[in-house]
Amino acid sequence: MNSSRPAMSEDLKPFELYYRGPSPNPWKVAIVLEELGLPWKFVEVQADELKKEPYLSLNPNGRVPALVDPNKSITLWESGAIIDYLIAEYDASAKLHYPRTAATLVPSYQTRCWEHFQMSGQGPYFGQKNWFSYAHPEKLPSAIERYANEIRRVTGVLDAHLAKHGTPFLVGDRATYADLMFVPYYKSVPFVIAPEIDLAEYRTFYAWLERLYARPAVAQVMGEWERQMVAALATRKSQKEEAAATAGKTE
Ligand SMILES: N[C@@H](CCC(=O)N[C@@H](CS)C(=O)NCC(=O)O)C(=O)O
Structure with missing residues (x-):
């Protein structure tokens, strides 16, 4: 998704962010990845895949997000823990945090x-x-x-x-x-x-x-989120209308 990456990130393999449509928690991670200029891609998980293997080996809680970082051979889950990791390992210039030094x-x-x-x-x-x-x-x-x-x-x-x-x-x-x-x-x-x-x-x-x-990174990620949310709402509406029509026919 990112077009202007810092030089270091060109040597990195893309992070895989497991998500499920516009449900919010994975998008927090997407924003941080984008803000840090890291290469990443979404991997969509279907509802019926969340609570069973192989997904449970990525996230034992059976929810999204999970993040695979092939650069350090690590898989993480819980959005806060994932973000802590990204900040600790990939925000060397302190773009998104205050360093834990005496001054800050x-x-x-x-x-x-x-x-x-x-x-x-x-x-x-x-x-x-x-x-x-x-x-x-x-x-x-x-x-x-x-x-x-x-x-x-x-x-x-x-x-x-x-x-x-x-x-x-x-x-x-x-x-x-x-x-x-x-x-x-x-x-x-x-x-x-x-x-x-x-x-x-x-x-x-x-x-x-x-x-x-x-912020450009937020606008980019949340623009995609909005596109997916509008599509999900349209699907929900047509499913409701279909169910109502079917119920009407069987009465
Ligand atoms: N505390 C978790 C919450 C994860 C969570 O609730 N994810 C939702 C989507 S935003 C989910 O996977 N829901 C599907 C389900 O519960 O089956 C985190 O921040 O990662």
Whole structure:
């Protein structure tokens, strides 16, 4: 996907990123790979392949993403762990992180706080909102409301932090891997997860999000994400219409 790579990356074999359509977690890794100018390619996993071999040998949790780095013969899973690895091994120029040296020790660990907040506070709650809105067999308005409120709460935390510190990014003036990790779930909010929530109401937060969306690597990766999301929504709609028509015929 990348056209302008740093010289070092020309010697690298492409990373293989296992993903499944527009579901958000793999796209966090895609953004970091693209930002670092590393060569990579997507490998799509079908729903019926996730919970069995050979995929379970890549990710014992049977979910995406998994990342194979043929350059160091390593396979990793859990998006946060994958991103930690990419930053430690391939961000030598500290484009997306603060080095753990005396001068930047504090922001380096503060970045970790936001990374963990994304992994534990944004990902699972936004994911549960999606589940209870579309996939759960019963309609449970109280569960939908709880997770919608969690989206509002998490967004409020980011908004208040950015407003209080007046910095362009979560930790100072550098866009780190932690900022970038929030992008795919927020991009999914108006499309599917919670179109009823107007993210632009959180003004400082929204300016930050737009700052991230405007980065060339993010725009490139999330442009492809949007194409896939629009296609997935069209498929979902036509499957629903087909099911309704079939049900009508059999009544
Ligand atoms: N904590 C995991 C979450 C992975 C996850 O939930 N992946 C979703 C897609 S975003 C998935 O594979 N869902 C399919 C399933 O649960 O069967 C990570 O960050 O890698």
